[in-house]
Amino acid sequence: xxxxxxxxxxxxxxxxxxxxxxxxxxxxxxxxxxxxxxxxxxxxxxxxxxxxxxxxxxxxxxxxxxxxxxxxxxxxxxxxxxxxxxxxxxxxxxxxxxxxxxxxxxxxxxxxxxxxxxxxxxxxxxxxxxxxxxxxxxxxxxxxxxxxxxxxxxxxxxxxxxxxxxxxxxxxxxxxxxxxxxxxxxxxxxxxxxxxxxxxxxxxxxxxxxxxxxxxxxxxxxxxxxxxxxxxxxxxxxxxxxxxxxxxxxxxxxxxxxxxxxxxxxxxxxxxxxxxxxxxxxxxxxxxxxxxxxxxxxxxxxxxxxxxxxxxxxxxxxxxxxxxxxxxxxxxxxxxxxxxxxxxxxxxxxxxxxxxxxxxxxxxxxxxxxxxxxxxxxxxxxxxxxxxxxxxxxxxxxxxxxxxxxxxxxxxxxxxxxxxxxxxxxxxxxxxxxxxxxxxxxxxxxxxxxxxxxxxxxxxxxxxxxxxxxxxxxxxxxxxxxx
Numbered sequence: 001x002x003x004x005x006x007x008x009x010x011x012x013x014x015x016x017x018x019x020x021x022x023x024x025x026x027x028x029x030x031x032x033x034x035x036x037x038x039x040x041x042x043x044x045x046x047x048x049x050x051x052x053x054x055x056x057x058x059x060x061x062x063x064x065x066x067x068x069x070x071x072x073x074x075x076x077x078x079x080x081x082x083x084x085x086x087x088x089x090x091x092x093x094x095x096x097x098x099x100x101x102x103x104x105x106x107x108x109x110x111x112x113x114x115x116x117x118x119x120x121x122x123x124x125x126x127x128x129x130x131x132x133x134x135x136x137x138x139x140x141x142x143x144x145x146x147x148x149x150x151x152x153x154x155x156x157x158x159x160x161x162x163x164x165x166x167x168x169x170x171x172x173x174x175x176x177x178x179x180x181x182x183x184x185x186x187x188x189x190x191x192x193x194x195x196x197x198x199x200x201x202x203x204x205x206x207x208x209x210x211x212x213x214x215x216x217x218x219x220x221x222x223x224x225x226x227x228x229x230x231x232x233x234x235x236x237x238x239x240x241x242x243x244x245x246x247x248x249x250x251x252x253x254x255x256x257x258x259x260x261x262x263x264x265x266x267x268x269x270x271x272x273x274x275x276x277x278x279x280x281x282x283x284x285x286x287x288x289x290x291x292x293x294x295x296x297x298x299x300x301x302x303x304x305x306x307x308x309x310x311x312x313x314x315x316x317x318x319x320x321x322x323x324x325x326x327x328x329x330x331x332x333x334x335x336x337x338x339x340x341x342x343x344x345x346x347x348x349x350x351x352x353x354x355x356x357x358x359x360x361x362x363x364x365x366x367x368x369x370x371x372x373x374x375x376x377x378x379x380x381x382x383x384x385x386x387x388x389x390x391x392x393x394x395x396x397x398x399x400x401x402x403x404x405x406x407x408x409x410x411x412x413x414x415x416x417x418x419x420x421x422x423x424x425x426x427x428x429x430x431x432x433x434x435x436x437x438x439x440x441x442x443x444x445x446x447x448x449x450x451x452x453x454x455x456x457x458x459x460x461x462x463x464x465x466x467x468x469x470x471x472x473x474x475x476x477x478x479x480x481x482x483x
């Protein structure tokens with residue numbers, strides 16, 4: 001009760017600041033117009049340039065604060081009860097538990113996240129409820145954890161902050177437009193100071209609303225489940241960015257569509273990835289700090305607050321993606337909505353175990369073709385960069401000279417990979433795992449092993465002996481480029 005009373009007070013303050021902003025802006029615009037008018041009425045001749053400046057700034061302020069129509073752009077493909085009956089059964093269950101109406105539209109989005117909003121109309125008037133659910137989020141959490149997340153989102157409707165949200169959002173946008181319109185003018189400082197105060201107050205309200213929504217989720221699905229969902233959403237969001245840029249990006253750029261959801265499942269199971277996810281969650285839960293301009297409290301505070309509620313049972317521990325009968329068919333539609341429908345339709349399906357041959361071998365060929373002169377006369381057993389990057393790796397940053405060495409290592413890795421492929425070595429990889437080459441009993445990971453040479457972990461002589469052992473000591477990278 002105390003928390004809701006605080007929230008109501010802060011929300012009232014936010015509304016007061018919102019009204020005050022429009023009063024300030026319009027009052028200032030009126031004053032700018034009044035000055036030349038008053039001068040004219042009293043037969044005072046102002047310089048025409050000053051008159052034009054006053055009128056121009058007044059017009060700029062009025063234009064900046066005029067309400068805009070919210071032209072809603074779908075964040076992903078719309079999904080209906082007919083498309084996913086199990087998902088909508090879970091949605092209806094959570095809506096009933098939280099005492100909320102179902103959203104008008106539900107969208108799948110390509111993110112480890114979920115959201116609710118009032119979209120359309122002007123300043124929230126004439127808007128409708130919409131919800132977005134991340135497909136990779138559904139891969140990362142269990143069914144019960146997804147229900148907790150959905151209850152949290154319905155909790156925003158429950159506490160009324162989604163209703164006031166459009167007003168706050170539009171006011172922030174109006175302040176930003178006003179600051180932009182007055183760029184380089186002393187009047188801008190007034191709105192910058194006001195904007196900072198408005199952001200601090202409204203973001204404090206947003207953070208408290210998150211706690212209230214977490215409480216709704218804890219009561220609906222269990223506090224322990226909600227805490228687990230928060231941890232996973234934090235950790236797997238970081239993993240998804242790496243997965244998308246390092247694994248998916250090159251494949252899409254080459255004109256292919258791999259199994260995105262299944263690939264992410266493999267990616268997060270890789271030991272090195274799961275360890276980074278766990279470390280990130282532990283660090284955030286132990287050390288996360290709140291910032292006055294953050295819209296969400298840190299994970300540490302949210303998990304701590306959930307300990308006050310009934311912990312509940314694990315519930316349905318199936319992956320939440322099981323609520324979609326065929327998640328793969330949504331992947332192309334997600335890309336179509338996010339980027340371009342014709343492009344998404346043109347992508348050829350490609351299994352992850354075919355990625356090396358279809359995607360990376362052509363990339364290697366092009367790279368070594370463009371660098372034939374740089375590779376000429378270089379034997380793989382005698383790299384020119386042995387032990388050069390150890391200090392840079394400790395510092396975590398590189399000088400221009402060291403960056404040139406890194407590029408040389410990458411080029412050597414590329415040329416060696418092409419040479420091994422040409423020589424009949426079998427290349428294997430999977431999302432999250434480095435490309436490894438195998439022949440008989442031997443296995444070689446070019447990037448890891450050559451970086452070990454470049455950082456001094458592997459000595460020059462040891463690498464030479466390793467090449468002799470593998471039978472690759474005579475490979476001339478320039479010859480591989482020509483081949």
